[in-house]
Amino acid sequence: MNVVEEIRQAMAEVRASTLQLFTEIDDHDFRRQIHKDFSPIGWHLGHIGVTESYWILQQCKKESSLSSFYDSFFTPTDTPKANRANLPARAEILSYLSTVREKVFAFLAQASFAPDHALLNGANIFHMLIQHEEQHNETILLILQMLTAEQHDRAPVLPSSTRTSLRPFPLAREAGKLLRKEHEMVLVPAGAFFMGSNNTAETLDNERPQYEVKVTDFLIDRRPVTNRDFLHFIEAGGYHTPVWWTPEGWQWRERHEVEHPLYWRQPSKGEWLEVGLTQSERLQLESPVMCVSWYEADAYARFAGQRLPTEAEWEKAAVDGVLEESSRVWEWAATWFHPYPGFAAHPYAGYSVPYFDQQHRVLRGGSWATRPHIRRATFRNWYHPSVREIFAGLRCAKNPEL
Numbered sequence: 001m002n003v004v005e006e007i008r009q010a011m012a013e014v015r016a017s018t019l020q021l022f023t024e025i026d027d028h029d030f031r032r033q034i035h036k037d038f039s040p041i042g043w044h045l046g047h048i049g050v051t052e053s054y055w056i057l058q059q060c061k062k063e064s065s066l067s068s069f070y071d072s073f074f075t076p077t078d079t080p081k082a083n084r085a086n087l088p089a090r091a092e093i094l095s096y097l098s099t100v101r102e103k104v105f106a107f108l109a110q111a112s113f114a115p116d117h118a119l120l121n122g123a124n125i126f127h128m129l130i131q132h133e134e135q136h137n138e139t140i141l142l143i144l145q146m147l148t149a150e151q152h153d154r155a156p157v158l159p160s161s162t163r164t165s166l167r168p169f170p171l172a173r174e175a176g177k178l179l180r181k182e183h184e185m186v187l188v189p190a191g192a193f194f195m196g197s198n199n200t201a202e203t204l205d206n207e208r209p210q211y212e213v214k215v216t217d218f219l220i221d222r223r224p225v226t227n228r229d230f231l232h233f234i235e236a237g238g239y240h241t242p243v244w245w246t247p248e249g250w251q252w253r254e255r256h257e258v259e260h261p262l263y264w265r266q267p268s269k270g271e272w273l274e275v276g277l278t279q280s281e282r283l284q285l286e287s288p289v290m291c292v293s294w295y296e297a298d299a300y301a302r303f304a305g306q307r308l309p310t311e312a313e314w315e316k317a318a319v320d321g322v323l324e325e326s327s328r329v330w331e332w333a334a335t336w337f338h339p340y341p342g343f344a345a346h347p348y349a350g351y352s353v354p355y356f357d358q359q360h361r362v363l364r365g366g367s368w369a370t371r372p373h374i375r376r377a378t379f380r381n382w383y384h385p386s387v388r389e390i391f392a393g394l395r396c397a398k399n400p401e402l
């Protein structure tokens with residue numbers, strides 16, 4: 001298959017996935033802002049189209065835009081989150097999307113990926129757009145998850161019909177026997193490795209350029225921290241023991257009265273549910289803990305006598321092939337999001353640069369909601385350390401005993 005056909009297929013695939021995510025959204029939820037830090041779910045649809053139009057039709061093809069209203073409404077820097085609820089009708093946005101897509105495919109069919117063209121070289125702008133839409137797919141899923149949780153909390157559907165067959169999971173005593181000491185950690189030997197990538201076609205700017213990084217010996221969990229592990233932290237009073245928390249983390253915990261991962265619910269003592277994407281279910285003890293902030297992840301690691309891995313450690317371990325289940329939940333790293341030496345913003349500074357601000361922590365790996373192109377060892381995600389609405393968990397590291 002040639003490059004054009006591969007790109008066409010990848011674009012069609014992610015678009016089908018985007019549209020599929022909207023099939024059960026009613027018009028009310030389409031435009032409603034359910035959380036102040038997230039746009040209405042329908043805004044993402046228009047934003048995907050405007051981004052595609054801007055880079056291909058305006059920047060590459062030099063056409064004028066289809067709608068200056070869409071351009072500004074669906075561009076984050078022009079319209080703050082608080083002003084995004086007054087969306088055009090869904091049918092209109094959908095027709096805008098398909099008009100843009102038709103023109104983009106016409107351009108693609110005859111495009112030449114000239115090496116001297118900053119955007120078309122290696123088809124890099126197309127790869128960027130595919131990954132952009134893939135990232136918005138995950139954000140859309142975060143909002144769907146919020147809607148399900150809201151529904152659950154309004155009218156809890158307890159698993160009452162199944163309660164006779166489902167017994168609550170083991171309580172503290174039993175859970176205590178299955179502590180982290182049973183967790184397998186792998187020793188990654190000290191050494192230099194090449195971090196990041198020089199693939200200018202298929203990676204994003206913040207993964208480049210590749211550079212040599214030396215790490216000292218460290219141990220890292222083979223698998224992410226599980227709900228069982230995290231339950232032990234809760235039952236040991238982890239959320240009420242300031243010593244495990246950074247000062248900012250403790251302040252955050254106190255202010256928001258955080259007592260458990262975001263979507264855990266406790267309908268009665270000793271019985272935990274987790275609200276999932278479509279329904280709540282009994283907490284799955286062996287699944288990776290999910291929807292915890294960096295503050296909670298960091299506190300857990302300290303409680304366990306361990307620490308979060310740096311992103312260099314994470315990437316070395318990933319490249320060495322010792323990480324299992326590395327795309328079930330995003331994994332918080334100890335590292336602040338920052339530019340690699342020699343970083344150059346491309347295609348636009350707004351993608352990464354505003355977040356090189358010592359206010360955003362790196363996440364690595366990918367979650368069950370992350371589409372395939374993004375699941376790679378060098379991909380860098382980032383969020384403010386207080387964010388727990390994302391599908392994020394952790395894996396611990398520690399220094400070898402001397």
Ligand code: AVJ
Pocket residue numbers: 132135136139351380381382383
């Ligand atoms: C890298 C996931 C934090 O969603 O804010 C999408 C990705 N940037 N459109 C975000 C992104 C511009 C970004 N994250």
Ligand code: FE
Pocket residue numbers: 047051132136
């Ligand atoms: Fe975007």
